[in-house]
Amino acid sequence: MATDTSRFDPKFTQHVIDTIGPKTDDRSRFVMSALIRHLHDFAREVELTTDEWMTGVRFMNAVGQISDSKRNEGQRISDVLGLESLVDEIAHKLVSDEQIDPTSSTILGPFWSPDAPFRDLGGSIIVNAHKGQVALMHGKVIDLKTGKGIPGAVVDIWQASANGKYDFQDPENQEPNNLRGKFRCNQNGEYYFYCLKPTAYSLPTDGPAGVLLDLLDRHPMRPAHIHLMVTHDDYKPLVNQIFPSDDPYLETDTVFAVKDDLVVEFKPKSGDPKATLDLEYNIILAPRGYEGASGPKL
Amino acid sequence: MATDTSRFDPKFTQHVIDTIGPKTDDRSRFVMSALIRHLHDFAREVELTTDEWMTGVRFMNAVGQISDSKRNEGQRISDVLGLESLVDEIAHKLVSDEQIDPTSSTILGPFWSPDAPFRDLGGSIIVNAHKGQVALMHGKVIDLKTGKGIPGAVVDIWQASANGKYDFQDPENQEPNNLRGKFRCNQNGEYYFYCLKPTAYSLPTDGPAGVLLDLLDRHPMRPAHIHLMVTHDDYKPLVNQIFPSDDPYLETDTVFAVKDDLVVEFKPKSGDPKATLDLEYNIILAPRGYEGASGPKL
Missing domain, CATH: 2.60.130.10 (Aromatic compound dioxygenase)
Incomplete structure (x- = not known):
């Protein structure tokens, strides 16, 4: 997994994490900071393309659109x-x-x-x-x-x-x-x-x-x-x-x-x-x- | 970030990745393997609770449910x-x-x-x-x-x-x-x-x-x-x-x-x-x- 991430802005992810405000509780800050870090690391590691990202966005929307009180597609994807x-x-x-x-x-x-x-x-x-x-x-x-x-x-x-x-x-x-x-x-x-x-x-x-x-x-x-x-x-x-x-x-x-x-x-x-x-x-x-x-x- | 993940099954994530079949193209295999790895690493790192996971599932379903041809909540979350x-x-x-x-x-x-x-x-x-x-x-x-x-x-x-x-x-x-x-x-x-x-x-x-x-x-x-x-x-x-x-x-x-x-x-x-x-x-x-x-x- 030799991914050289130095070609991308090394401060961006920390900047996003640092926007979390003071009222966020410690656990939410910890979980969401890790989520943002892994999400960004994933995108940099695979050099996610705009088309792939948009496919993911459409997929996420489609998951909710087919879900109702008797169908939980989000859980199924998970x-x-x-x-x-x-x-x-x-x-x-x-x-x-x-x-x-x-x-x-x-x-x-x-x-x-x-x-x-x-x-x-x-x-x-x-x-x-x-x-x-x-x-x-x-x-x-x-x-x-x-x-x-x-x-x-x-x-x-x-x-x-x-x-x-x-x-x-x-x-x-x-x-x-x-x-x-x-x-x-x-x-x-x-x-x-x-x-x-x-x-x-x-x-x-x-x-x-x-x-x-x-x-x-x-x-x-x-x-x-x-x-x-x-x-x-x-x-x-x-x-x-x-x-x-x-x-x-x-x-x-x-x-x-x-x-x-x-x-x-x-x-x-x-x-x-x-x-x-x-x-x-x-x-x-x-x-x-x-x-x-x-x-x-x- | 001293996360000792050894208490969890060290083979599980690779097992999930290894279920990807031979017909999947190389790029999809690469992207999805990295996605699964980061998703699992995130869950292990924060020791994601069942309630937190279910909150995430409901959130994902809600994103699609509010989206339509004029509202793209998935993109907004992203x-x-x-x-x-x-x-x-x-x-x-x-x-x-x-x-x-x-x-x-x-x-x-x-x-x-x-x-x-x-x-x-x-x-x-x-x-x-x-x-x-x-x-x-x-x-x-x-x-x-x-x-x-x-x-x-x-x-x-x-x-x-x-x-x-x-x-x-x-x-x-x-x-x-x-x-x-x-x-x-x-x-x-x-x-x-x-x-x-x-x-x-x-x-x-x-x-x-x-x-x-x-x-x-x-x-x-x-x-x-x-x-x-x-x-x-x-x-x-x-x-x-x-x-x-x-x-x-x-x-x-x-x-x-x-x-x-x-x-x-x-x-x-x-x-x-x-x-x-x-x-x-x-x-x-x-x-x-x-x-x-x-x-x-x-």
Whole structure:
């Protein structure tokens, strides 16, 4: 990366940063100064042309123009560039001083809904007809320090249907909250419910994310996954996704969300008229205030 | 900037870059790899939080949502961060091996129109009523190598009215192409026409640019200026802005477009019933293919 930047005004970037006024708080000053520095370093390093810059401006405008309350293209672009996954890594760098890690987090994605209903343990999140395979998903939510179950922990689940679409995206076939639900763990910290073995799907490619993936000569596929958000007042919340081990896109997830310990195995199940597959998945939560080995910054 | 990034996965960014496929052309690969690297380095350096990232995503969506055919908020954000000015510097780093520089360029800004009409030399770009001071602007368009005038060079001019608004933004008071016009130089390379002494104005602050300026505790003012785009088939085109020397915002232009040699002096004019001010402004263009001292990259 032998970039001789001396041919450009060496004072310009600092001048822009120095215009930040005295009322800006320290964190905003720090973050925005770094953003300006990296943005300028990028432009100088590649000697960004006027046409390339204008392409970027048009791209940025197009991202917002296609976004609405049900489509967050800004988040999707961020995901395609690996940024949400990196921010997740930064946020959840929690190394246990007991050599036991909590369950890995990964990105939220744009399809979580605050409106998912509570359902009874043993119930099903499958409301509408589908062409998928039904699984009984079950497990225990466990305290990282004690190893015991966490009664009352809430497991919030959402997934796309077998056609690769979430309820938001598929109003003709799915009513709101199809394949969404919250489950409150029993006194042992256990949960169990019926869901679908998930299906791989493509990001929507009719907008700027499609343009970007095309420019990068990348496929738009996400490996099949089930989203989880696991919460309890006394514990740090966990957001993650779990991926069937037989998915062909595990290595090349277009949003870089796969981690080794998030890959799970669906097993054949017999004797249950409601399901042909079984998935056991246990979740380890860190108590609030738990700091691990690296101290308070975490 | 002692940022220890070793606590984060050292392979992640390269992994994201390595997903770029074989069909991506070399320049796109180079630019996008650098963009991803700087974006990730920024996030790691400031340890970007999930909330900060999501604020950025919402900001990006809002930029497009407020943009339309007459409002380019993406360009405005880019300008507030100094990027358009930097891209302009990169594009026009032309150092003459004859120790004579062509006229400085600066940013185009979002208000240029492809529809400005040709007007006769000696005509006026002022169509509608205004509260400004009228000036006769005149000068010569000159060849950098020969020092001679360039017959037929086109001077395309646009400026805001005395209320700080361009025709686009002010349909109640201004008809389309008020304060816009193209003039073709005479056989000596001379041009002359009537315009307003320009007025300082605020960027629109009702959108994301206002949010950003507020976060940075910066004022939204642009120093008064007249935009120029000067073209001729045989010369490199010039886009710039000129600024009256008595403007209070020269040092703190919110889009960083002021350069020393773009500051001009309006002088009192007598004996012309049409104007009270006189502005002489000569423009030096470099011939196409002219490479200056630093060779073909320029």
